[in-house]
Amino acid sequence: MELDYETLKLIWWGFVGLLLVGFAITDGFDMGVGTLLPFLGKTDEERRVIINAVGPTWEGNQTWLITAGGATFAAWPLVYATAFSGFYAALILALFALFFRPVGFDYRSKIEDPRWRGAWDWGLFIGGTVPPVIFGVAFGNLLQGVPFHFDAETMGVTYTGSFWQLLNPFGLLAGVISLVMLTFHGATFLQLRTVGAVQARATDAIALSGKILLVALALAAVWSTFLLDGYRITSMPPADTAFMPLAKTVVRESGAWIGNYLAHPWMLIAPLMAFGGTFGAMRASADERPVAAFILSSAAVGGVVLTAGFSLFPFVMPSSTDLNSSLTAWDAVSSHHTLKIMFWATIFFLPLIVLYTSWVYRVMRGKVTVESIRATTHTSY
Incomplete structure (x- = not known):
């Protein structure tokens, strides 16, 4: 099968x-669990229950982030170079925060000193x-x-x-x-994987964080629709050709980010999933x-995540200082041959x-229970 560019x-x-x-679904819930750890675990054993709820899978979950970064580098080299230059300080901050995870998981329970364990x-x-905040701020920008x-030269x-x-x-x-x-997602995972007091606190966390999330999502929807200027392409070369970013013309105008939803109503499934999924999870x-x-x-x-992506499409990284420099899914990509090789590799490995x-x-x-932690105290996190 031959796929065109x-x-x-x-x-x-x-x-x-x-x-x-x-990445957001898998590594997201164990990051949420990390955020909840000091608040839902009132004793050392309860905190070990929380840690071991994600202990067997957190490392595998992080591979989604590495894979997404590698795919961006291979498929969208201009986006990778520009983002890692512009967001360098923010990404370094997120990276250093992520360092606490492998070290914390491995060394936290090695010493029984409460100060040692509390610090980890x-x-x-x-x-x-820190990483979720950084990633969210990046999408907002x-x-x-x-x-x-x-x-130009x-x-x-x-x-x-x-x-x-x-x-x-x-x-x-x-x-x-x-x-x-x-945090909301992590709380639902803890409700699924724990029992007793920890599960009860996770249920309370779901109710509180769900309400905050619904309000924040509604505020962002109103803000991006009525108060935030979006971007729109007015002219560009054929999308099946290779061209440089400056070959197109881009304008910025009010309400442009809802243009995709007006042109393709099926995309409304994304915000409906966001609001409906949050409300439904709270009820469940x-x-x-x-x-x-x-x-x-x-x-x-x-x-x-899909709402942000559908709103931006075909933009991947709009430019606020030189609109025509904005990077899109059409002009920030690798060669036809590179995309084709990676496509078949992805079809096989994904x-x-x-x-x-x-x-x-x-x-x-x-x-994961307190009793199971006691029974495996020397092998559990």
């Missing part, structure tokens, strides 16, 4: 989006809290446009912003949504149906990843 560009936009959704509990909290431009990219400029009101709102969303949790709550929470997380991940979750299913 335009089709491959669209497929790879979908692949990268799928990887981001996979807060380290795991940092590792579960993508929807506003990032201050970069390409030089050398095609070198220049970023003219700063780390502090990323912390603008809408960017911070997006960071709050990301953090609360993953209150009705003591943790499996349904976790599934609906996963749908909500996927819906939020199902394998999903299969062995599903097998791991099946093997590791079941409740």
Whole structure:
């Protein structure tokens, strides 16, 4: 089967989006668990229950982030280079926060000193809290446009912003949504995997974080629709050709981000998943149906990520200082040959990843209890 260049560009936009959704759903809940750790675990044994709820799977979950980064580098090299230059300080901060996770998991229970374990509990909290905020702020700034431009002669990219400029009101709102969303998702996982007092506190956390998430999502929807200028392409070369970013014409106008939903109403499934999944997970949790709550929470997380992606399409990284430098799914990609090779590699390996991940979750299913921690105190985290 021969795939034309335009089709491959669209497929790879979908692949990268799928990887981001996979990362948000899988690594998202264990980051949420890290955020909840100091608050839901009142004793050392309860905190060990919380840690071991995600202990068997957190490392595998992080591979989704690595895979998404690798796919971005291979499929969208201009986006990778520009983003890692412009968001360098923010990404380094997220990376250093993530360092607490492997070290915290491995060393936290090696020494029985309460001060030692308490310090690592807060380290795991940092590792579960800071990255979601950073990722959310980054998405918030993508929807506003990032201050970069390409030089017409050398095609070198220049970023003219700063780390502090990323912390603008809408960017911070997006960071709050990301953090609360993953905290909510982590709480549904703990309700599914724990019993007793920890499960009861997780249920309370679902009710509180779900309400905050619904309010924050509604605020972001109103803000992005009526108060935030979006981007629209007015002219560009054929999408099945290779061309440089400056070959198109882009305008910024009010309400542009809802244009895709008006043109393609089926895309409304994403925001409906976000709101409906959150509300449904809250109801399922209150009705003591943790499996349904976790599934609906996963749908909500996927819906939020897809809403951002559908709103931006075909933009991947809009430029706020030189509109025509904005990077899109059509002009930020690798060559036709590269995309084709990676397509077949993905078709082969992605199902394998999903299969062995599903097998791991099946093997590791079941409740984590204080009694099970006591029985395996020297082998558990």
